[in-house]
Amino acid sequence: MMGLAEDGGLLLPRTIPRIGYETLTSWNNLSYPELAFEIMSRFIDDIPSSDLKDIINRSYATFSSEEVTPLVHHGDLHILELFHGPTLAFKDIALQFLGNLFEYLLSKNNSILNIIGATSGDTGSAAIYGVRGKERLNIFILHPHQRISRVQEKQMTTVTDQNVFNIAIRGSFDDGQAIVKTLFSDIQFKNKYSLGAINSINWARILAQVVYYVHSCLHVIGHEKDCSLDFTVPTGNFGDIFAGFIAKRMLPAGTIRQLVLATNSNDILARFVNNGDYSLSDVKITSSPSMDIQAASNFERYLYYLVDNDSPRTKELMKEFAQTGTLDLTSYQEQIRRDFVSSSVSNEEISDTISRFYKEHDYILDPHTAVGVQVAEKLKTAGVPMVCLATAHPAKFSEVVEKSIGTQPPSSDVLAGILEAPSKCEIMDADSKDIRQYISRHALQKSTRD
Numbered sequence: 001m002m003g004l005a006e007d008g009g010l011l012l013p014r015t016i017p018r019i020g021y022e023t024l025t026s027w028n029n030l031s032y033p034e035l036a037f038e039i040m041s042r043f044i045d046d047i048p049s050s051d052l053k054d055i056i057n058r059s060y061a062t063f064s065s066e067e068v069t070p071l072v073h074h075g076d077l078h079i080l081e082l083f084h085g086p087t088l089a090f091k092d093i094a095l096q097f098l099g100n101l102f103e104y105l106l107s108k109n110n111s112i113l114n115i116i117g118a119t120s121g122d123t124g125s126a127a128i129y130g131v132r133g134k135e136r137l138n139i140f141i142l143h144p145h146q147r148i149s150r151v152q153e154k155q156m157t158t159v160t161d162q163n164v165f166n167i168a169i170r171g172s173f174d175d176g177q178a179i180v181k182t183l184f185s186d187i188q189f190k191n192k193y194s195l196g197a198i199n200s201i202n203w204a205r206i207l208a209q210v211v212y213y214v215h216s217c218l219h220v221i222g223h224e225k226d227c228s229l230d231f232t233v234p235t236g237n238f239g240d241i242f243a244g245f246i247a248k249r250m251l252p253a254g255t256i257r258q259l260v261l262a263t264n265s266n267d268i269l270a271r272f273v274n275n276g277d278y279s280l281s282d283v284k285i286t287s288s289p290s291m292d293i294q295a296a297s298n299f300e301r302y303l304y305y306l307v308d309n310d311s312p313r314t315k316e317l318m319k320e321f322a323q324t325g326t327l328d329l330t331s332y333q334e335q336i337r338r339d340f341v342s343s344s345v346s347n348e349e350i351s352d353t354i355s356r357f358y359k360e361h362d363y364i365l366d367p368h369t370a371v372g373v374q375v376a377e378k379l380k381t382a383g384v385p386m387v388c389l390a391t392a393h394p395a396k397f398s399e400v401v402e403k404s405i406g407t408q409p410p411s412s413d414v415l416a417g418i419l420e421a422p423s424k425c426e427i428m429d430a431d432s433k434d435i436r437q438y439i440s441r442h443a444l445q446k447s448t449r450d
């Protein structure tokens with residue numbers, strides 16, 4: 001629940017449990033929620049089993065596919081569809097779980113939480129759908145007024161539950177983020193209203209994402225011993241691929257052979273893997289906007305393992321990066337290359353890949369998934385199954401898709417009627433005093449719950 005540790009660092013489990021080969025094969029016929037319970041219960045020892053099962057079951061009952069994360073096979077690739085949740089992007093897998101988990105813990109502790117966040121699109125709607133209608137939780141999401149897509153805006157503002165507050169600010173995404181930072185840095189305000197975040201550095205989000213890596217291993221290689229597979233992950237904040245890194249360490253050695261890290265032209269992570277150079281440059285606007293990120297918030301977690309579980313050294317390096325915007329990690333190059341391979345993809349290549357894949361396989365990729373597929377095709381090893389993570393439904397990014405294939409992708413039931421549905425949203429100036437006043441008027445109050 002605390003998000004960051006008290007010294008400002010990220011949290012990790014003390015140890016990563018190992019799954020033996022026999023245990024893994026015994027999981028072969030489990031449903032997705034059953035498998036999620038087996039994996040998560042190895043990290044969670046303070047929630048009774050029946051309660052944890054119930055939280056997991058409710059979290060994945062909202063998915064439109066019974067398998068939750070189905071695999072489809074096209075050409076040489078397995079495509080892992082992670083977009084069957086309520087907002088059509090993979091963030092639902094973590095945030096549906098997190099919403100139920102938070103509600104449960106708040107009820108146990110008889111406390112409340114006011115979640116505040118800024119979004120440039122996807123995370124906001126997944127967070128809102130994670131906590132809508134939940135007890136003891138209010139959520140305030142800032143988005144830049146008229147600077148996100150109509151579908152993205154409507155996905156958020158048509159949620160009219162009384163605990164959801166959409167605020168469109170007259171300003172940019174960065175203005176929104178700066179306001180959120182200002183509010184969190186006011187310790188008195190933060191404590192008075194018990195402010196919380198739901199951003200990608202929460203460990204429970206990573207944990208929920210480990211499950212679909214194991215799920216894919218069971219489906220792609222099943223009972224066969226000594227079989228390996230590779231994963232390609234389109235990456236922005238390093239969260240999703242870090243979950244793969246954890247899964248790799250949990251499973252019998254060699255089960256996950258290689259993790260392929262794919263970036264768009266914001267290629268800081270590709271430069272890191274290929275040259276040991278982790279240095280910021282300007283954020284470029286691409287057709288895969290959910291990956292338009294430079295400093296990857298989960299990178300610190302990998303760094304900890306890279307420096308051999310040395311917290312003080314991790315802290316030192318993160319401090320150096322905060323001050324200089326660059327880290328020279330060439331001395332760790334051998335280890336980095338054992339953990340990942342990587343390549344980056346331009347906007348033009350994204351478009352070409354969507355178009356080519358559609359022609360060859362009659363399957364429509366969203367621009368984020370296309371980043372992964374392009375890199376997977378380039379770096380794939382013959383004879384080793386390759387799973388590409390499909391992180392969003394193509395209908396969510398229909399403009400880019402239409403430009404690439406010449407027709408609109410089929411819509412999803414989830415989006416039907418959304419453009420005409422009534423909205424609930426407050427339009428405000430990008431002024432932290434005004435926003436703070438608005439939040440104090442609408443926040444859950446600690447005292448009213450006692």
Ligand SMILES: *Cc1c(COP(=O)(O)O)cnc(C)c1O
Nearest residue numbers: 235236237238239240290391392
């Ligand atoms: C958030 C997001 C990503 C990037 O995931 P990270 O965990 O930040 O690496 C990729 N694709 C889509 C559609 C996303 O919403």
